[in-house]
Amino acid sequence: MKFDLIEPGVYPELVYPPYKSTVKRGPLQPMLRIEAPLPVTQNIVAAPHILLPNDADLTVHGNGEPLGEKIVVTGRVFDEDGKPVRNSLVEVWQANSAGRYWHKKDQHAAPLDPNFHGVGKMLTDDDGRYRFVTIKPGPYPWGNHDKAWRPAHIHFSLFGNIYAQRLVTQMYFPNDPLFDYDPIFQSIPDEAARQRLVSRFSLEHTVGSEMLGYEFNIVLRGRNATPMGL
Amino acid sequence: MSKITTSQTIGPFSHEALQWAVDAARPDAVQVDGPTLLVSGTIYDGDGAPINDAQIEAWTPQGAEPQQMVPGFRRAPSGEQGEFSMRVTALTGGSGEPLMYVTVFARGLVKHQFTVVFLEDDLGLAQSCILNQVPEARRATLLARKTGDGQYRWDIRMQGEQETVFFDYV
Numbered sequence: 001m002k003f004d005l006i007e008p009g010v011y012p013e014l015v016y017p018p019y020k021s022t023v024k025r026g027p028l029q030p031m032l033r034i035e036a037p038l039p040v041t042q043n044i045v046a047a048p049h050i051l052l053p054n055d056a057d058l059t060v061h062g063n064g065e066p067l068g069e070k071i072v073v074t075g076r077v078f079d080e081d082g083k084p085v086r087n088s089l090v091e092v093w094q095a096n097s098a099g100r101y102w103h104k105k106d107q108h109a110a111p112l113d114p115n116f117h118g119v120g121k122m123l124t125d126d127d128g129r130y131r132f133v134t135i136k137p138g139p140y141p142w143g144n145h146d147k148a149w150r151p152a153h154i155h156f157s158l159f160g161n162i163y164a165q166r167l168v169t170q171m172y173f174p175n176d177p178l179f180d181y182d183p184i185f186q187s188i189p190d191e192a193a194r195q196r197l198v199s200r201f202s203l204e205h206t207v208g209s210e211m212l213g214y215e216f217n218i219v220l221r222g223r224n225a226t227p228m229g230l
Numbered sequence: 231m232s233k234i235t236t237s238q239t240i241g242p243f244s245h246e247a248l249q250w251a252v253d254a255a256r257p258d259a260v261q262v263d264g265p266t267l268l269v270s271g272t273i274y275d276g277d278g279a280p281i282n283d284a285q286i287e288a289w290t291p292q293g294a295e296p297q298q299m300v301p302g303f304r305r306a307p308s309g310e311q312g313e314f315s316m317r318v319t320a321l322t323g324g325s326g327e328p329l330m331y332v333t334v335f336a337r338g339l340v341k342h343q344f345t346v347v348f349l350e351d352d353l354g355l356a357q358s359c360i361l362n363q364v365p366e367a368r369r370a371t372l373l374a375r376k377t378g379d380g381q382y383r384w385d386i387r388m389q390g391e392q393e394t395v396f397f398d399y400v
Contacts, residue, residue: 003399006232012340021338024276025388027396031343032255034363036399039291039331050250050299080234088298093247103245105283119247155241160302163289164399166333168342170238184238187340193236218235 001041001162001222005033005079012187019183020144042166046089046123056122058092062115066135068097073171074131074205075216077124077158080223083130085165090208091157092132094118099140099152109139133211139178151178151185158220165220172198173214237341242283244335251305254298257317267329269347269374271380272313273308273336276389280312284336286386290329293319304330320380326354326361329374334386334396335346343396347374347384368395 014026054060059070073092077085095101095118098110102117118137122130137152153170160166172185179185179194188194196219205213232256245252255260260266273281287305294302306314316331328346335342348355355361361369371394374384386394 004232006234010232010236012237014340016340019338019340022340024279025281025336025338027343027393028276028389029331029393029396031396031398032364032400033398034360037360039289039327040399042291044289044300044303044394047296047298076322080232086331087293091247093244095243096283101246103243103246105242117246121247121250138344155238155244155247157240157244163331164344166287166342167237168240168335169235184340185250188236190231190236192231196235197238221234 001164001225002165003036003221004223006221007191010188010193013189016183016187019187022187029127032160036164041162043161044159044163045087046159050089051121051123055120056132058116058118061117061187064115066096066113066116068116068135070133070211071109071136071214072131072133072205072207072211073154073199073214074129075218076128077130077160077218077220078128079165079220079225081225083225084124085127085160085220086124086128088124089121089159090124090160091121092119093152094134094137094154095140097135097138099138110138110140116172136173143205144183149178149181151176151182156218158218160220160222161225162222167218167220170197171216174198174201239337239340240285240335242337245283245307248285248305251299251303252307255304255306255316260298260317262295262319265380266317267320267380267382268315268317269329269384270313271383271385273314273334273358273386274310274312274388278390281308281336282310282312284308284312284314284334286314286316287315287335288318288330289333290318290331292321296380313344324353326352326358328360339388344399345386345394345396346374347371349374349376349382351376364395371395
């Protein structure tokens with residue numbers, strides 16, 4: 001598999017002063033682009049027993065129904081040739097409907113929901129599709145600057161099929177008024193690249209009277225994948 | 231223009247979601263047949279302050295065994311002093327290959343960074359295809375120092391004189 005150079009503007013800026021903690025944490029030297037050694041392009045395959053029965057339904061981990069708007073999020077994972085990335089691990093985590101994470105370091109004065117922990121994982125199917133049921137996360141303040149509020153988002157961690165396809169990103173919801181004020185979203189210079197992180201409302205994936213559907217497709221790096229078995 | 235999905239920071243709240251892999255990589259949980267090495271270190275920011283909410287991942291295909299959740303994959307969060315450690319399967323001597331391929335994530339790091347770790351006492355270093363592509367003055371950032379029998383120290387520096395070399399693969 002080959003990895004084309006990513007043009008400037010597609011990735012966020014590693015040092016982006018409006019997002020304060022980038023200033024001392026973003027590497028200053030340019031990445032050193034080298035020939036991929038073999039292990040970087042070897043398959044990374046999760047064992048099927050990694051998945052627990054309700055990993056793809058984040059709403060069934062308490063004694064009752066979590067509070068908030070139940071939604072389904074689905075999409076397909078592709079490589080840069082548009083080929084589906086199959087049988088690859090996807091991890092998700094998020095705040096609850098009040099904007100609070102199930103995490104000891106989250107100090108936001110919003111209530112925890114004992115019925116919602118906000119973590120899940122799944123494997124993509126033969127079409128590269130993932131699907132999970134959850135609660136729409138709330139926006140939350142984060143202290144970066146005065147009135148700093150994150151737009152509602154779901155964190156995604158993707159393994160792809162090989163090590164070098166690894167990606168951690170965030171999925172947003174359509175028409176969020178906080179986009180213009182969020183330095184994490186705005187750290188991506190390219191407008192089209194920003195918009196590709198915004199999910200699309202999907203009537204097709206909406207489930208009757210139970211939950212609205214959102215679609216979020218993902219393109220991982222890499223092209224010219226060797227077909228399986230060769 | 232590339233149509234890839236771009237990156238965003240892992241943020242400070244990933245740990246509960248990613249804990250399954252940390253548990254699976256605990257020394258008493260990792261069942262490996264061959265000899266193992268322990269690599270420990272600290273991750274520092276540009277002020278030399280420890281980063282206490284990073285996630286460090288390692289890909290060690292030489293240690294891939296089918297009973298593991300993701301064979302060859304390890305994950306460790308950094309502790310309150312920025313410390314982390316990984317137990318990985320040793321390479322057979324004189325290889326000139328990295329002991330592990332490392333991915334670094336942290337709050338304030340908007341895109342993950344790829345790096346590698348070599349052992350300083352690997353007799354094959356001079357022939358290493360990867361090291362030979364790294365400017366000589368920066369190679370030391372990729373070398374783990376031997377601290378004891380089967381134990382090595384390797385620190386990650388996000389910025390500064392000794393900024394770790396981070397890679398993009400072709």
